[in-house]
Amino acid sequence: MDVKQYMQDLGQRARAASRAMARANTGAKNDALLHIATALEAAQAELIAENARDLEQGRRDGLDDALLDRLALNEERIAGMAEGLRQIAALADPVGEISDLNYRPSGIQVGKMRVPLGVIGIIYESRPNVTADAAALCLKSGNAAILRGGSEARHSNQAIAAAIHAGLEQAGLPRDAVQVVETTDRAAVGELIAMPEYVDVIVPRGGKGLIERISRDARVPVIKHLHGVCHVYIDADADLDKALAIAFNAKTHRYGVCNAMETLLVDAAVAAEALPPLAAKYAEKGVELRGCARTRAILPDIAAATDSDWDEEYLAPILAIRVVDGLDGAIDHLHAHSSGHTEAIVTENYTKARRFLAEVDSSSVMINASTRFADGFEYGLGAEIGISTDKIHARGPVGLEGLTSQKFIVLGDGHVRQ
Numbered sequence: 001m002d003v004k005q006y007m008q009d010l011g012q013r014a015r016a017a018s019r020a021m022a023r024a025n026t027g028a029k030n031d032a033l034l035h036i037a038t039a040l041e042a043a044q045a046e047l048i049a050e051n052a053r054d055l056e057q058g059r060r061d062g063l064d065d066a067l068l069d070r071l072a073l074n075e076e077r078i079a080g081m082a083e084g085l086r087q088i089a090a091l092a093d094p095v096g097e098i099s100d101l102n103y104r105p106s107g108i109q110v111g112k113m114r115v116p117l118g119v120i121g122i123i124y125e126s127r128p129n130v131t132a133d134a135a136a137l138c139l140k141s142g143n144a145a146i147l148r149g150g151s152e153a154r155h156s157n158q159a160i161a162a163a164i165h166a167g168l169e170q171a172g173l174p175r176d177a178v179q180v181v182e183t184t185d186r187a188a189v190g191e192l193i194a195m196p197e198y199v200d201v202i203v204p205r206g207g208k209g210l211i212e213r214i215s216r217d218a219r220v221p222v223i224k225h226l227h228g229v230c231h232v233y234i235d236a237d238a239d240l241d242k243a244l245a246i247a248f249n250a251k252t253h254r255y256g257v258c259n260a261m262e263t264l265l266v267d268a269a270v271a272a273e274a275l276p277p278l279a280a281k282y283a284e285k286g287v288e289l290r291g292c293a294r295t296r297a298i299l300p301d302i303a304a305a306t307d308s309d310w311d312e313e314y315l316a317p318i319l320a321i322r323v324v325d326g327l328d329g330a331i332d333h334l335h336a337h338s339s340g341h342t343e344a345i346v347t348e349n350y351t352k353a354r355r356f357l358a359e360v361d362s363s364s365v366m367i368n369a370s371t372r373f374a375d376g377f378e379y380g381l382g383a384e385i386g387i388s389t390d391k392i393h394a395r396g397p398v399g400l401e402g403l404t405s406q407k408f409i410v411l412g413d414g415h416v417r418q
Contacts (some may be wrong), residue, residue, distance in 0.1 A: 001183055007191035010146055011198025014119045017176040018144035022116050026093040028171050029140055036167030037085040040132065043163050044078050050155040051128065056187045058152050066315050068257035070126040071153055081132040081160075088136045091381075094400050098409065106418070109411040114404045116142035118200035120410035121192045122385065123148045123214060125206035128156035134203075135164050135178040137385045141403040144177045146199065146319050148192060150206070151184035155288060158182070193218040203386045203398070205213050208313070215235045223398055224272040224364075225389035227313040228258030228341040230371040233330040233356070236269035242368055243346040244278055249370040250344065252285045256315045258387060259342050259374040263310060263332045272298055287317040294323035310337045327352050331359050338362055340389035342374040363396035 003198045021029075040047070051073040094114045101111030120143050124130045131147055137146035150159040161180035168175050179186050187299050193202050193214055201221045204214040208227045234243045250261035266274055275298045282289060282399040291304040302321075303329055309320040310333070327345075329366050334343055344366035345356040353367045374397065376384025381399025388394045394402035 001185070003183060003185050003187045004191055006349065007195065008186055008198075010181065011119070011192075011195045013176040014144040014179060015198050017174040018116070018118045020174050021139070021142050021144050021177050022095075022118075024142065024173060026095075026174055029093070029142070030089040032134055032139055032167050032171035032173050033085045033089040034167075035170040036132070036136070036164050037082040037089075037397070039163035039166045040078060040082050040085070043159065044075065047073055047078055047156065047159050047163075048075075050159040051153075053155045054128075054153050063152065064316075067126055067152070069254070070256050071128070071156075071334045073128055073156060074364060077129060081129050084133055085136045087377070088140050088400070089235060089315070091140065091400060093140065094404050096337070099406075101411075107412070108415050111409050112406040112410075113409045114401070114408055117403055119144045119198055120144065120146070120385075120403065121146045121195075121202045121220070123189055123202065123204045123206070123208060123210065125150035126152060129155045130161060130205060131180065132161040132164070132356070134385055137400060137403055138310055139168075139173075139177060141400045143187060143403055144179075146179050146181065146192060147180040154184060154221045164252055183321075189214075190217065191221065196220045204410065205386050221391065221393075223386060223388050223394055223402070224342060225258070225339070225387045225416075227339050228260070228387070229262050229311060229313050229337065229339040230259055230342045230344075230374070231263045231265055231330075231334060232261050232316055232344045232371060233265040233324075233327075233334075234267060234270060234274055235327060235330075235349065235352055236267040237349035237352065238267075238270065238274075238346040239348055240270065240274055243274060244281065246344065246346055246368065246370050247278055248281050250368060250372055251282070251287060251319050252317070253316050253370070253372045257372075258313070259371050260315070261319070261344075261371050262312060262314055263322065263333075265322055265324050267327075267330070268294065268323050268325055275299055275321070282319065285317065287319055289321060291320055291321040292323060295321045298323075313339070327355060330344065331356070334360055334362075336349075339383050342366065342371045344369060344371050363387065 097114040122134045164178050165175050203223045204211045232247050289302040291302050306321050340362050342364040343360050343362045376397035376399045384397040
């Protein structure tokens with residue numbers, strides 16, 4: 001296969017489809033999403049069978065447990081994909097929304113209209129559910145999509161793509177509005193990120209190495225986050241029952257996800273009371289703890305944390321713990337080591353909570369809630385195309401609005417400039 005020619009062909013077809021999607025009405029887009037949801041449910045047995053082929057190959061290739069967990073599909077996850085599609089169908093369509101419409105002294109009206117970005121290239125690893133989520137968000141926001149999943153999920157992604165194409169055709173929308181790259185040749189990624197004539201934005205979802213490469217080599221804008229080093233800070237004024245529940249859930253609910261807590265910060269004033277019961281709960285789950293010297297004075301059996309642990313995204317049952325001197329110590333640690341993804345404070349002190357919100361500069365900042373809520377589905381976006389830790393265009397979970405832009409519109413009636 002001539003990979004360059006293949007990707008150019010995908011790009012040309014996506015550009016043509018994007019024009020049709022930009023003019024598609026909300027009803028047609030919603031119909032497509034509902035048809036895709038139904039097609040996924042109807043193909044459940046086939047999806048699980050194709051996913052089993054990927055899992056078997058992944059085990060042969062030595063994928064670790066965290067990656068296999070991200071790769072796996074089951075009845076619950078397929079139902080979750082279908083529910084995500086239906087939720088997106090139920091959301092307001094951002095395309096065509098007009099805002100800030102005002103009369104100017106000249107008599108013209110000036111405002112802004114929300115419009116699709118065009119063609120979105122999405123590069124991701126492991127999780128086949130991203131294929132459905134990404135397709136749905138791109139469709140509802142009036143965009144065309146070129147999806148390049150990881151080779152480890154090849155069979156799963158193609159099975160999901162078949163359901164997507166069936167739904168598009170039933171709704172009378174172009175099949176090329178969502179194209180899943182069939183080749184596993186890595187050169188396809190290099191071509192996709194270097195086609196500004198066909199692709200308007202790239203969204204990479206995967207490991208730090210992949211995202212660094214995309215950010216470095218792409219010739220089109222990139223919506224990204226490099227890694228998720230998320231923190232929970234237990235304040236001296238925390239309700240310790242809440243603190244234990246939040247810190248336990250943030251780490252152990254799922255390990256191989258970017259919104260899992262990787263570092264726990266504990267105020268020195270409550271460390272001796274909070275850490276032993278937490279350590280016992282983590283031990284039940286087999287979580288390896290690594291602590292600073294002050295932590296190990298309370299939990300002498302745990303490993304010593306190194307300087308690199310404070311910047312590590314483990315995506316595994318490993319947790320770094322640091323005892324800090326109050327809110328100032330926690331914020332100082334976050335300024336030095338946060339990846340800008342998600343941070344949470346557990347406190348009953350309103351003033352400290354407001355300070356944390358104001359001074360912690362991450363894409364999601366939480367009070368008395370698990371970092372696992374940093375998710376498009378939980379935020380009411382229906383699903384997310386990714387998390388952005390950039391500060392321009394989109395930040396945090398990127399849903400429908402993040403996949404659109406705005407253009408100025410001017411309404412006149414024969415007005416000429418004097």
